[in-house]
Structure formats: structure tokens, C-alpha cells
Amino acid sequence: MSTPAREMPRREGSFEREPARRVFAGELRECHYQFREGDDEKSPTFVLLPTGERCNRIFLIGTLTEKTRQGEQNMFYRGRVVDPTGTFFVMAGSYQPEAMQQIAKIETPAFVAVIGKPSLYRKDEASAPMVSVRVESITVVDKETRDLWVLDAAERTLDRVDALRTGDSPDITKAKEQYPTVDPVVFRKMAYDALAQITI
Amino acid sequence: MDFSEAAERISRKFVKDGTALADKAKIEGKLRRLVQEFGVQPSEAERSVTGELAREHNMALPGSAPNGQRSGGGTAEKKITEAVPGEWVTFEGKVVALSAPVSPSISQSGILADESGAIRFVAWAKANAPAMNEGSWYRIESGVVDEYKGVANLKIHSGTTIKEISEDRTLIPVPQEIKDLHAGIGGVRAKVVQEWDASHERMLQSGLLGDETGTIKFVIWKEPGREKLEVGGVYNIFYAQVDEFNGRLSLNLNGATILQEEGDIAVSGGEAAFTGAIVHIAPGSGIIKRCPVEGCNRALSRQNYCPVHEIQQKFVYDLRIKGWLDDGTKTHSILLQRDAVETLTGISLAAAQEIAENNPLGMDEVFLQMRDKVLGRYVTCRGREIDNRLLVNSCELKTFDSAEHTGLLNRAGGAA
Numbered sequence: 001m002s003t004p005a006r007e008m009p010r011r012e013g014s015f016e017r018e019p020a021r022r023v024f025a026g027e028l029r030e031c032h033y034q035f036r037e038g039d040d041e042k043s044p045t046f047v048l049l050p051t052g053e054r055c056n057r058i059f060l061i062g063t064l065t066e067k068t069r070q071g072e073q074n075m076f077y078r079g080r081v082v083d084p085t086g087t088f089f090v091m092a093g094s095y096q097p098e099a100m101q102q103i104a105k106i107e108t109p110a111f112v113a114v115i116g117k118p119s120l121y122r123k124d125e126a127s128a129p130m131v132s133v134r135v136e137s138i139t140v141v142d143k144e145t146r147d148l149w150v151l152d153a154a155e156r157t158l159d160r161v162d163a164l165r166t167g168d169s170p171d172i173t174k175a176k177e178q179y180p181t182v183d184p185v186v187f188r189k190m191a192y193d194a195l196a197q198i199t200i
Numbered sequence: 201m202d203f204s205e206a207a208e209r210i211s212r213k214f215v216k217d218g219t220a221l222a223d224k225a226k227i228e229g230k231l232r233r234l235v236q237e238f239g240v241q242p243s244e245a246e247r248s249v250t251g252e253l254a255r256e257h258n259m260a261l262p263g264s265a266p267n268g269q270r271s272g273g274g275t276a277e278k279k280i281t282e283a284v285p286g287e288w289v290t291f292e293g294k295v296v297a298l299s300a301p302v303s304p305s306i307s308q309s310g311i312l313a314d315e316s317g318a319i320r321f322v323a324w325a326k327a328n329a330p331a332m333n334e335g336s337w338y339r340i341e342s343g344v345v346d347e348y349k350g351v352a353n354l355k356i357h358s359g360t361t362i363k364e365i366s367e368d369r370t371l372i373p374v375p376q377e378i379k380d381l382h383a384g385i386g387g388v389r390a391k392v393v394q395e396w397d398a399s400h401e402r403m404l405q406s407g408l409l410g411d412e413t414g415t416i417k418f419v420i421w422k423e424p425g426r427e428k429l430e431v432g433g434v435y436n437i438f439y440a441q442v443d444e445f446n447g448r449l450s451l452n453l454n455g456a457t458i459l460q461e462e463g464d465i466a467v468s469g470g471e472a473a474f475t476g477a478i479v480h481i482a483p484g485s486g487i488i489k490r491c492p493v494e495g496c497n498r499a500l501s502r503q504n505y506c507p508v509h510e511i512q513q514k515f516v517y518d519l520r521i522k523g524w525l526d527d528g529t530k531t532h533s534i535l536l537q538r539d540a541v542e543t544l545t546g547i548s549l550a551a552a553q554e555i556a557e558n559n560p561l562g563m564d565e566v567f568l569q570m571r572d573k574v575l576g577r578y579v580t581c582r583g584r585e586i587d588n589r590l591l592v593n594s595c596e597l598k599t600f601d602s603a604e605h606t607g608l609l610n611r612a613g614g615a616a
Contacts, residue, residue: 016531017480017524017526017531017533018531019526019527019528019529019530019531020477020479020526020528020531021528022528057479059477059479059526059528059576061576112576113477113575113576113577114576115479115480115575115576136480137479137480137575137576139571139572139575139576140572141576141577144599144600145576145577145578147600148578148598148600149477149578151600151604151605151608152477152528152578154608154612155608156528158608158611158612188612189612191608191612192609192612192613195605195608195609195612196609198605
């Protein structure tokens with residue numbers, strides 16, 4: 001039986017873009033669980049944050065400290081983007097030609113805004129999972145924009161830490177299962193330290 | 201399974217004017233065949249045969265009814281908005297509108313309302329149902345709610361009984377907010393904010409209605425007794441048909457009850473403001489060429505081709521940015537028009553034209569320069585939200601607010 005017409009969402013089938021989550025490098029580094037929503041080839045993959053939110057896309061601003069070009073036939077760029085809490089590992093390959101051209105032009109060090117998709121990988125079977133960010137877009141920004149991002153990421157992190165304590169969404173439950181040893185107080189402190197580094 | 205008993209049960213459902221519509225032996229044969237030959241579960245076989253007969257006799261039947269409890273009148277009495285397609289229902293409601301049947305197989309169609317809402321109904325000619333009068337109350341037993349063009353619809357068939365309710369009941373319809381409308385039947389209290397040129401000779405009027413929560417397109421088709429709405433007038437509109445096309449809603453006012461009233465409404469126009477980071481600049485942003493034909497203004501392709509007016513060499517340059525604004529929890533589609541683009545990027549139309557005509561990359565260079573100036577930046581965009589896209593009137597860069605900084609420091613340090 002079809003769903004009741006009256007309960008159908010007003011804009012059925014309209015496209016909802018996955019929002020870009022704000023997460024500090026220090027939290028993203030802790031991720032070791034990812035999952036797929038649906039069995040379709042094009043189903044999105046999500047990395048689950050220890051604070052209980054899924055992310056398919058993230059937005060980050062930090063300092064691009066180094067970039068290296070690798071590969072001959074399948075050339076790609078790797079880069080390290082540093083925020084007040086740690087380092088994001090970013091990469092742009094031939095499937096992201098726009099991002100690759102953007103990163104090629106940037107001279108390090110520089111403040112960069114990165115929109116990209118996080119994913120987990122392992123160097124080999126035995127090693128711990130690493131999170132890298134496949135860049136969709138990377139642009140040079142100024143310090144003020146970087147500071148705005150630190151505020152934004154701190155606020156979102158605190159929101160998640162609060163929700164983790166009181167909420168019971170499926171993702172929060174899953175996060176508690178997947179990251180039993182993680183103490184959310186760590187992320188509150190991380191946000192505080194990041195904010196404290198901003199000098200005006 | 202007792203086949204003859206099951207067949208009896210099924211045949212009882214298909215009786216019209218005292219004569220059975222279906223042959224019991226035939227039903228029994230079908231059941232036997234399904235169960236014995238095809239190994240179908242008895243209850244499923246009964247459901248399937250019942251469904252087949254229902255289709256044959258144009259009497260939509262809902263899911264399984266293995267125990268034959270439905271011998272007329274045994275259907276749940278419901279409020280109109282509670283009905284789900286596929287259900288047998290009994291409603292008490294008022295016929296608030298009648299419309300001309302669109303097919304000879306329909307004897308009557310219109311809208312039935314109760315205090316919870318309203319639903320379109322159709323009485324099949326085959327049903328031999330008594331004609332209902334507009335404005336009267338009826339108890340309709342054993343109708344079937346199904347779905348027609350994505351909207352719930354009440355079918356009155358030969359098994360439905362209709363009784364007029366003589367007591368005088370009042371029905372005060374409550375208007376909805378425009379943002380809460382959904383496909384079906386709806387009512388609003390709204391102001392006519394725009395009137396558009398009729399796009400069809402049968403169209404009496406079309407335009408835009410607005411209330412405090414948003415706007416919606418409306419249309420009135422030519423029909424005796426229908427009058428145009430006054431631009432700027434405020435109307436209470438009840439029992440209008442809310443249509444959905446390509447995900448957009450519109451109000452069809454033919455058949456609606458329309459009352460003009462005094463007063464004014466501060467139409468929101470979907471005025472909205474979002475703050476976030478610009479996370480994507482879509483192709484087609486930057487400097488574009490527009491069709492010069494009066495009233496067209498469409499964006500031309502690289503070959504100066506307008507989808508309607510073909511090649512246009514005397515195009516007009518314009519600036520725009522299409523993209524996504526993201527606050528970390530939701531992403532909004534945004535469209536910046538020339539003024540907003542010039543303010544945000546600091547590149548004027550004249551400067552962009554100069555780049556487009558003299559730089560080896562041409563218009564692409566404008567796109568790249570604008571992208572590098574806005575992507576990843578925090579902005580506040582204000583404008584009208586239409587169909588999930590924000591048409592931006594003004595867009596400004598967010599600046600660092602030390603009070604916000606202090607507040608967050610306290611929040612992070614305070615409750616640790």
C-alpha cells in the first residue's frame with residue numbers, strides 16, 4: 001500500500017545536498033567507523049564522529065603546510081591542513097580535476113578553506129584506520145575567515161557534545177557503541193583550547 | 201480451507217440491487233486453483249480473488265478481508281484527514297462544492313468537508329447513488345479512499361450508502377498557512393500580490409497569493425459565475441484544490457469558496473536570511489549573456505543560443521552566482537543577482553565584461569576569479585525563498601564578533 005498522500009513530504013524527490021559538517025582535526029582523527037546508507041552503488045558513505053553525528057561532507061579551514069604531487073599516470077596531490085587541534089590529511093586526484101588545479105596553484109603555507117568528503121583507509125591490514133579528506137574544492141582565505149571557522153567548529157562541537165549527553169538519536173546510540181572509550185569532555189576541552197588560541 | 205464457504209463470503213460482497221454480480225461456483229473454482237495448483241496461502245487466495253472481482257466491477261477494495269466482516273456499514277468511522285488511501289471509510293461531512301463530472305462514468309464529483317479537513321469525492325454512475333446537494337450534510341458509509349494523481353480521493357461505489365443528515369450543523373473551516381499547504385484540498389487567508397498574463401485562452405486569471413508565511417501560485421479557469429480576484433485584495437479561500445506539479449504547489453480556485461474581506465496582510469514574500477559558508481559555486485555563475493528579446497531575458501549558451509529565440513548576437517551581459525550556502529546542518533541553494541554579486545566580489549559588470557572580452561580564458565576567467573573570492577567564505581544572505589532556492593537581494597561577509605568568541609569560550613569552559 002502506498003504511503004498516505006497527506007503525509008508525503010511537501011517537496012517529494014527534491015534534492016537535498018548533504019550538509020558540510022564542522023569538525024576539528026582532533027576529533028576527525030578519532031574516527032574509525034564508517035557506514036553506507038542503502039545498498040545502491042551511489043549510496044552515500046558516512047563517517048561517524050565520536051560525538052554522534054554522521055558526516056558525508058565536511059568544511060574545514062586551516063593552514064596548508066605542505067603539498068606533494070604523487071604518481072605519474074594517475075597524478076594526485078596530497079596535503080596537510082593544520083587547525084588548532086591537529087592535522088587534516090587531504091587529497092585531490094584525477095577525479096577531482098578542479099580541486100587538483102586549485103591546489104596546484106596554492107603556495108604553502110596559506111590559510112585554505114576546504115570542502116571535501118572524509119573517508120577511512122588503512123595503510124595495511126594491521127595498521128589503525130586513518131581519515132583522509134577527498135577535496136571537492138580548496139580556496140585561499142584570510143585569517144579572519146579562519147577565525148570564523150574556529151568559532152563555527154567550536155560551536156558545532158559543543159552542540160554535539162551537549163546532544164550526546166542528553167539526546168538519543170540513532171547516530172548517538174551508534175557512536176556510544178562504536179567509541180565506548182571516548183570521553184566527550186575531551187572534545188569540550190578541544191573546543192576551548194581552539195578558541196583560546198584566537199588572538200585579536 | 202472450505203472453498204465453498206470462502207466463495208460465499210466473497211460473493212456476498214459483490215451484490216447489487218439484490219442480485220449477485222459474481223458466480224459463486226466460478227469464485228470457488230478460482231480459489232481452488234490458486235490454493236491447490238499454485239500453493240497459494242488460503243488467505244492470500246481469498247484476497248486475490250476479491251481484488252480481481254473488485255477491479256472487474258470497478259469497486260476498489262482494500263487489503264485482505266479474510267473473515268468477511270465487511271457487510272456494509274462495518275467500516276471505521278473517521279475524520280476526513282485521518283483517512284489513508286486503500287481504506288474503507290465512513291464519513292460524516294458536508295458537501296461544500298460540486299463540480300461538473302469529467303466523464304460519463306461519473307455521476308457526481310465535488311468536495312466533502314468535516315471539521316478536520318476536506319477531500320474530493322467521485323460517485324460512479326454505476327453506483328446509482330442518490331444525488332447530493334451542495335451545502336447539505338451526509339453520512340457516507342463504506343466509501344473507499346484511494347489515491348488519484350497523488351491525492352487522496354473518496355470513491356462512492358455501489359456498496360456505499362448515503363444518508364442525508366437533516367440536523368443543522370455548522371462547519372467553520374480554518375485557513376491554513378501557505379507554508380503548510382500540501383497536495384489535496386486546502387484553504388488559506390491570503391492577499392493577491394501579483395496578477396500574471398493569462399497563458400491560456402481558457403484561463404480567467406493567474407497570479408500569486410501570499411500570507412505571512414509564504415506565497416503560492418493560483419489559477420482560475422473560465423467558468424460561468426467565476427470572477428477575477430482583485431490585486432491587493434485579501435480573501436478567505438476555502439476548499440481550493442492544491443495541485444502539485446514538478447514539486448511545486450499551486451491553488452486551483454475553481455470550485456473553491458472565496459470570500460473577500462477587509463484588512464491587509466503583511467505578505468512575507470518568503471523573506472528569509474541565512475548565515476553560513478559558501479561551499480559550492482555552480483557552473484553558469486559569473487558573467488553570463490542574456491537574450492535581448494523583450495520579456496525573455498533567458499541565459500544564452502556559449503554559442504549565444506536562446507532556447508526560444510535561437511541565435512542572438514546582440515546579447516546583454518549580466519552577473520549571477522548560483523551556489524550552496526551551508527550552515528553545518530542544512531544546505532540552502534542560493535542565487536545571487538547582479539547587485540549582490542558586485543558587492544560581494546568587488547567585480548563590477550563593466551570589469552567582468554572587460555575580463556571576458558580580453559582575457560584568453562574569457563568568461564571562464566570571471567568564473568574563476570569570483571570563485572576564488574567567495575568560496576569558503578562566511579556570509580549572510582537575505583532574500584526570498586522560492587522552491588527551496590533563496591533569491592538573494594543582499595549578501596554580506598560575516599565579520600568576527602568578539603562577543604560571540606567570548607560567549608563560546610564561556611560555554612566551552614563553563615560547563616566542563
